[in-house]
Amino acid sequence: DGGITQSPKYLFRKEGQNVTLSCEQNLNHDAMYWYRQDPGQGLRLIYYSQIVNDFQKGDIAEGYSVSREKKESFPLTVTSAQKNPTAFYLCASSIDGTLSTEAFFGQGTRLTVV
Amino acid sequence: SQQGEEDPQALSIQEGENATMNCSYKTSINNLQWYRQNSGRGLVHLILIRSNEREKHSGRLRVTLDTSKKSSSLLITASRAADTASYFCATRNAGNNRKLIWGLGTSLAVNP
Numbered sequence: 677d678g679g680i681t682q683s684p685k686y687l688f689r690k691e692g693q694n695v696t697l698s699c700e701q702n703l704n705h706d707a708m709y710w711y712r713q714d715p716g717q718g719l720r721l722i723y724y725s726q727i728v729n730d731f732q733k734g735d736i737a738e739g740y741s742v743s744r745e746k747k748e749s750f751p752l753t754v755t756s757a758q759k760n761p762t763a764f765y766l767c768a769s770s771i772d773g774t775l776s777t778e779a780f781f782g783q784g785t786r787l788t789v790v
Numbered sequence: 791s792q793q794g795e796e797d798p799q800a801l802s803i804q805e806g807e808n809a810t811m812n813c814s815y816k817t818s819i820n821n822l823q824w825y826r827q828n829s830g831r832g833l834v835h836l837i838l839i840r841s842n843e844r845e846k847h848s849g850r851l852r853v854t855l856d857t858s859k860k861s862s863s864l865l866i867t868a869s870r871a872a873d874t875a876s877y878f879c880a881t882r883n884a885g886n887n888r889k890l891i892w893g894l895g896t897s898l899a900v901n902p
Contacts, residue, residue: 682832711892718878718892719833726888734889766832775882775890778823781832 679703682767682782688790689754689761697752697785699767705780707773708750712736713764713784722765725750726773754787762789795893796879802899809866811896813879814859820882822855822862823890827876836864836877841884869900 680701689695699708707726711719721734725744739758744750750769754761764786768779795814803809813822821840825833837853839846839862845854852865866873876897880890 716894718894719880719890720892721889724889764830768833773888775888776821778835778838779833779890780835781825783832784830786830 680767680769680780680782682765682785684785685783687785687787689787691789692756694753694755695787697754697765697767697787699750699752699782701748701750701769701780703769703771703780704747705769705771706747707770707775708744709768709770709779710734710740710742710750710752711766711768713766719766722752724773761787763787796877796896798896799894800897800899802901803869805869805871805900805902807869807900809869809873809898809900811864811877811898813862813864813893815862815879815881815891816860817881818884819857820884822853823880823882824851824853824862824864825878825880827878827895829875833878866898869898871900871902874898874900 683698709724710722720736722740723742725731728747731742731744741753766784767782770779797812823838824836827833837848839853839855850867855862876895878895880892
């Protein structure tokens with residue numbers, strides 16, 4: 677089946693640790709996105725990539741890093757510099773970066789700092 | 791910054807009733823999209839309506855767009871318990887800003 681897969685579903689991090697969230701898509705989409713969702717809030721854009729080997733900061737990029745070495749993969753690293761990392765993280769993809777068509781979402785990763 | 795603002799924030803109805811959710815936005819748009827999110831899951835795309843369209847239908851869903859009022863509505867007819875979810879609107883602004891701007895969502899509860 678074509679789709680977008682995030683792993684793991686749940687992730688626990690100790691303070692001071694970096695963690696990497698995985699996002700893989702087999703939809704042959706050029707554009708990929710990472711969002712953060714907090715309770716009672718909408719989605720906030722962390723990073724996005726419109727093409728392989730290129731990515732841009734979104735609205736809340738501080739404390740996060742990404743890479744886009746392959747078209748199908750867009751991992752997100754939550755670094756120790758992110759002061760409040762506990763949240764629900766959503767990865768999405770779209771055919772291209774114009775967003776003239778819909779975005780497809782993974783099932784999310786819930787990150788908890790312990 | 792949030793542009794789409796949905797109202798109501800929460801809606802509770804009985805099965806079989808219709809549910810209407812509204813979304814307002816601030817700037818000119820290329821398109822407006824509605825998504826559904828079940829609790830603890832990812833978002834699922836429902837309908838995309840372009841700025842030159844006024845109404846679209848998909849099954850029990852009807853979306854309208856009024857660009858003069860910068861608003862959109864999502865109507866779910868003959869609701870079912872399985873429609874219980876949060877519904878979000880997202881706007882793709884006109885111009886080169888290639889991001890979706892998200893509202894805070896409407897939480898819909900359909901009671902059996």
